[in-house]
Amino acid sequence: MCCGCLGGLFVILVLIVGWVLWLVAATGITSVPLLSRAAYEEPKPLRVVKAGEALKIPFDSEALHAFEGIEFKEGEEPSAEQLEQFEQFFDEEALKDLFVQLDDLGGSLSANRFNFVVTEEMLTGSLRQAGTNSTPDQQKDTWVDLTQAQVAISEKDGLEVFLPLARNAQHSAIRVYFTPRVTDKQELDMDLREIWVGNMRIPSWFTGPFNEGLFRKAVAGMVPELAKYARIEELTIEEGSIALRGTLTEAFRGL
Incomplete structure (x- = not known):
């Protein structure tokens, strides 16, 4: 295989890995060095809701x-x-x-x-x-x-x-x-x-x-x-x- 083809495959592989790491960083499931700061921001709810009286649920816990x-x-x-x-x-x-x-x-x-x-x-x-x-x-x-x-x-x-x-x-x-x-x-x-x-x-x-x-x-x-x-x-x-x-x-x- 020619060097140019190998180089092209390597670039594609790097892009795919980078895209996957960006998605992982965006979820916030784990921290990804260099990417998390750009891809992730702590999610916020629509507004903060205080807990009220819990409702009685008509289903068994199992x-x-x-x-x-x-x-x-x-x-x-x-x-x-x-x-x-x-x-x-x-x-x-x-x-x-x-x-x-x-x-x-x-x-x-x-x-x-x-x-x-x-x-x-x-x-x-x-x-x-x-x-x-x-x-x-x-x-x-x-x-x-x-x-x-x-x-x-x-x-x-x-x-x-x-x-x-x-x-x-x-x-x-x-x-x-x-x-x-x-x-x-x-x-x-x-x-x-x-x-x-x-x-x-x-x-x-x-x-x-x-x-x-x-x-x-x-x-x-x-x-x-x-x-x-x-x-x-x-x-x-x-x-x-x-x-x-x-x-x-x-x-x-x-x-």
């Missing part, structure tokens, strides 16, 4: 671990058998407690209807409580520090989940952006819009499988169970909160 082991094809809805697997982790009494809690926190709950406001402080408190309740082994294995996590709600950006990386000297964080909506079936759904790690936006070809993976499983498992007890007619995203209005089913009144 639910997410169970979701990981349930497989269904991309673009398909879970089967009846898989929905039964999801159902076993759903706590009906905890759902009733959640509705009563939201009523006490300024909402409205009658025999047939509900009108709730879920604030970013409530969601932040719930995230941080999950981190506080995790075992030392779980905290050791996790990439993120839930005890410092937060949720901000914006009319423009929807929900921003800010997850600081655990044991990270660069103070990097994962930022996940969702848009909640109500489907034609009056069920809650969540669209995953963007994921950022540090200063690097994760490309859509990578976030697509994530949306179809654990996140979609969690939504798919939660929505049918919630739909048995409540029908959401209206969802309004406001600055700092989400308003939910709808009707309660006979099943909820029987709890």
Whole structure:
């Protein structure tokens, strides 16, 4: 092979390695000499949110671990058998407690209807409580520090989940952006819009499988169970909160 060809291949290799190192530096996962100063800036949330009262979650604490082991094809809805697997982790009494809690926190709950406001402080408190309740082994294995996590709600950006990386000297964080909506079936759904790690936006070809993976499983498992007890007619995203209005089913009144 001629010297010019070898030189060209070497330049291409250097460019590829440099590009990869730049991406790594931009994430803030680790410090890359010479590059981190230019590629990385400590990420900030939309605003700092104080933790409020944690919400009662109607799912077993082992639910997410169970979701990981349930497989269904991309673009398909879970089967009846898989929905039964999801159902076993759903706590009906905890759902009733959640509705009563939201009523006490300024909402409205009658025999047939509900009108709730879920604030970013409530969601932040719930995230941080999950981190506080995790075992030392779980905290050791996790990439993120839930005890410092937060949720901000914006009319423009929807929900921003800010997850600081655990044991990270660069103070990097994962930022996940969702848009909640109500489907034609009056069920809650969540669209995953963007994921950022540090200063690097994760490309859509990578976030697509994530949306179809654990996140979609969690939504798919939660929505049918919630739909048995409540029908959401209206969802309004406001600055700092989400308003939910709808009707309660006979099943909820029987709890």
